[in-house]
Amino acid sequence: MLTRPVAASIGIVSVMAALGVGQLAAGLVAPASAPVLAVADAVVRLSPEWLTEIGKGLEFPALGLVKGVADKVALLAGIGGVVLLLAAAAGVASRRRPLPGRLLIVALGAAGLAAVVSSPVFGPAHLVAPLAALVVGLAAFDALRILATGHSADGEPRLPARRGALLGIAAVGAGALATGLGGLTVAATRTTRPGTITAARPAPPVPPGADFAQVGTPTFVTDNRDFYRIDTAIQVPRISAEDWSLRVHGMVDTPLRLGYDDLLAGPLLERTITLTCVSNEVNGGLISTANFTGVSLRELLLRAGPRPGADQIHSTSVDGWTAGTPTDVVMRPDSDALLAVAMNGQPLPPEHGYPVRMVVPGLYGFVSATKWLTDLELTTFDATQAYWTRRGWAQRAPIKTQSRIDRPRPLATVTPGPNGQVTLAGIAWAQTRGIDKVEVRLDEAGAWRPAQLSAQVNRATWRMWRLDVPLAPGSHFVQCRATDATGATQTPQPAPPIPDGAAGWPGIRFTVA
Ligand SMILES: Nc1nc2c(c(=O)[nH]1)N[C@H]1C(S)=C(S)[C@@H](COP(=O)(O)O)O[C@H]1N2
Ligand SMILES: [Mo]
Numbered sequence: 001m002l003t004r005p006v007a008a009s010i011g012i013v014s015v016m017a018a019l020g021v022g023q024l025a026a027g028l029v030a031p032a033s034a035p036v037l038a039v040a041d042a043v044v045r046l047s048p049e050w051l052t053e054i055g056k057g058l059e060f061p062a063l064g065l066v067k068g069v070a071d072k073v074a075l076l077a078g079i080g081g082v083v084l085l086l087a088a089a090a091g092v093a094s095r096r097r098p099l100p101g102r103l104l105i106v107a108l109g110a111a112g113l114a115a116v117v118s119s120p121v122f123g124p125a126h127l128v129a130p131l132a133a134l135v136v137g138l139a140a141f142d143a144l145r146i147l148a149t150g151h152s153a154d155g156e157p158r159l160p161a162r163r164g165a166l167l168g169i170a171a172v173g174a175g176a177l178a179t180g181l182g183g184l185t186v187a188a189t190r191t192t193r194p195g196t197i198t199a200a201r202p203a204p205p206v207p208p209g210a211d212f213a214q215v216g217t218p219t220f221v222t223d224n225r226d227f228y229r230i231d232t233a234i235q236v237p238r239i240s241a242e243d244w245s246l247r248v249h250g251m252v253d254t255p256l257r258l259g260y261d262d263l264l265a266g267p268l269l270e271r272t273i274t275l276t277c278v279s280n281e282v283n284g285g286l287i288s289t290a291n292f293t294g295v296s297l298r299e300l301l302l303r304a305g306p307r308p309g310a311d312q313i314h315s316t317s318v319d320g321w322t323a324g325t326p327t328d329v330v331m332r333p334d335s336d337a338l339l340a341v342a343m344n345g346q347p348l349p350p351e352h353g354y355p356v357r358m359v360v361p362g363l364y365g366f367v368s369a370t371k372w373l374t375d376l377e378l379t380t381f382d383a384t385q386a387y388w389t390r391r392g393w394a395q396r397a398p399i400k401t402q403s404r405i406d407r408p409r410p411l412a413t414v415t416p417g418p419n420g421q422v423t424l425a426g427i428a429w430a431q432t433r434g435i436d437k438v439e440v441r442l443d444e445a446g447a448w449r450p451a452q453l454s455a456q457v458n459r460a461t462w463r464m465w466r467l468d469v470p471l472a473p474g475s476h477f478v479q480c481r482a483t484d485a486t487g488a489t490q491t492p493q494p495a496p497p498i499p500d501g502a503a504g505w506p507g508i509r510f511t512v513a
Contacts, residue, residue, distance in 0.1 A: 002095045002148055006165060010144045011091020011101055012084055013173040018105060018137030019083075020176035022112065023183030026129035031187040031238045032119065032319065033126035035112030035133050036083075040075050040234040041319075042115040049391050053498070056230070056279050067286065068229045075234065083108065094145070101141050109134030120320025140172050187238050197342035199270035199293045206272065209455040210464070215425045216407030217464040220457065221272070222288035224349050230277045230286060230365065231351075232387070237318045237372040241347075241355040246339075250314070250377035253305030260355055263341055268293050271336050271361070274431055274461045276399050278364035278388075279497045283404050283506040287429065289461055292359045294340035297330050301378075306331070310378040314386060315358055315370040323370045324386035325360055326396055327378070336361050336460060339373065361460035362432035364397045364501060394500035401490045402503070403428035403438055403465070403482040408510040415513045416471065422512055424451070425466040430484035434459035437483040440467050443476055451480070459485065471512045479507040 002010070019036055026034035032041075047055070055071035065073055090104035112130035116122060148165035211220040222228075241260040248256040270293045277286035301313070306327060313325040330337040337360040341348060348354040353371030360368035366388045381395055389395050405426040408414045416422050428435045434456065439448035454464035465480070483489045494504035 002145075004092055004095070006148050006169070007095045008088040008091045009169050010141065010148060011087040011089070011094065011104070013169050013176060014091075014101070014105065014137050014141035014144060015083060015087035015108065016176035016180075017140040017172050018108070018133040020179035020183070021136040022129045022133030024179040024186070025132040025183070027183035027186035029128045030123065030125045031235065032121050033116045033129040034183065034187075034235070035108075035115070035130050036076065036079060037235045038115035038119060038126075038130070039111055040072075040079055042118060043075060043079070044232050044234060045118075049498075052391075053279075057281075066228075068231070072234055098142065098145055101145075102138060105134065105137040105141060109137065121318065144168050144172060187235075195347070196345045197264070197268070197293055197347055198345070199268040199342075200266055201269045203270040203272045203291050204457075206457055207455045210457050211454055212425050212464045212466045215423050215466055217425050217427055217454075217466075218288075218406070220289060220454075220461075220464075221344065222290060224290070224344055224346060224352070227288040227290060227343070227352060228275075228277065228286045229351050230279065231371060232321055233319055233372075236350045238350070239318050239355065239372060244355045244374070246356065246374060246376065248300065248304045248376045248378075250379050251307040251310035252301075252378050253307065254303065256300070256304050258300075260341075263295055263339060263356060266295060268341070269296060269336075269338065271338060271359075272457055272461055273336070273338075273359055273361050274429055275359065275365055275369060276429065276431070278366050278393065278397055278501045280502060281497065282402075282494070282502050282504050283508070284502075287404075287427075287462065290343045291345065292338055292340040293342035293345070294338035294356075294359070297337040297339050297358065297360070298333075298335055300339065301327075301331065301376075304378070306378050309380065312379050312381045312384070314377040314379050314384055315373055316375040316377075317370050317372040318374045319372060321370070322386040323358070323367050324381065324384070324389060324395065325358070325363065325368045329363060329368075330360060337368075362399055364399055366393060367395075367397045393498060397500050399429065399431045400501045400503055401428075401430035401433070401435075401482050401484040401488055402501075403480045403490060403506060405478060405480055405506050405508045408478075408508065410508050411510060413511045413513050417468075419468070420470055421468040422471045423466060423468050424478055424480075425464065426480060426506075427462045427464050428480075428482035429462040430482065431462075432460045433488075434485040435463040435482055436485045436487075438463075438465035439481055439483075440465075440469075441479045441481075442469065442471070444479070448481070473512050475509065475511050477507055477509050479505045481505050 022035040058070040090101045093100035116126040147168045213219045246258045274289040280286035357371040407425040438451045451465035451467040481490045
């Protein structure tokens, strides 16, 4: 009979070997089919709305894990932890006979197969990785038990070799790590091209004075690596520009199929656009700005010829996520909606949609900003609903007029400047109406004071505000509210993000020293 530590180790390294080989096979054949990642994707697909919302709100700043990333790391760590615990338990249960361990490996293999088969992007090639994992897992388990028990699988006695068993366990564990990391590396190198993409019609340069970054607002244009990220993709879809194509079909006169080079042939336009997530809380960080380069989505659709009544542009990404965009918003002559290939002059980073994504000024991302885009169907809102709308979010989601306080930070203690004044600063947005005014109120009493606004870049971007105020030492509460260019002022009525975006005035408590 095996000792507990040896039995548990055999269970663990056998399952690790299965997962490592699954990762490598997936990297070589079909990255989306890696068993652990496919199971995590399935958990995301099957999660109820309330659980998904908790996930989207998770962040672990101390570990450098921001919203949109922390949920994925937590899910993968959770799945990994559960699987390894089960593997250890099944290993111990197999001290005499191999049946419990074999059953667990088969059950995990079945879970991996079920996850890839039920995925919206399933293809026959996706069976390779989970099957390879299953076979290798069973083989490693039986081989290590033979080494450790000194009996062959059918009970024939062999020479007991404790040293051999330990070496075998170590070797299988190391092999598992090597194949797993190898698989991740292979998948990663399948994407992205270096270099820059230049637009024939560049965006006007951002004027000086467009932000108040020196007093605590974001810079006007967000670096690609700082741009907020939100998506349902546990693994960033890996697709090469060469393999990419876009179908434009449905209620159109002339269906189209385009390749990446067709898009690069342009004409390429560059536009400075602020993207916002509907899940952004009041005072939240799910908003960023970039110079996006791509072809006009309106021009492309005019070539296809949308039929009357096609009120929805239903877009699909390579991982099966969907968005429903109102056709009328994209078809406005000045819409500036893009099929974007670049962000701040560089090909889209993988996590922001490489090789091609949609960007529609004025709409929240969930109804417009499809990353890893592969299909555009002209249809109606009556005929079909997109991913988040099916889960209770709004069908039409124009961006609300909103503002945020960036300075002071909540509960900060601030020292007045040499002029005896305290600087307050933040941002406001109302794409594509534009911001005309931001007002600030202190301590919920007294007048709203107009803040100084940064230089306006265009109506599809955020605008920064700042105000210097004399304040007595002690505790204070600052609020702000924006007014857009239609004259509408941000509502004080608080609303949660679901179904169509958070609302209410941001307020921050702080202390003047
Ligand atoms: N394929 C795909 N595209 C997607 C999403 C997604 O989950 N999958 N999320 C959308 C949402 S909700 C937002 S807010 C934006 C965010 O884009 P970013 O991650 O580049 O900031 O992408 C949109 N595009
Ligand atoms: Mo979003």
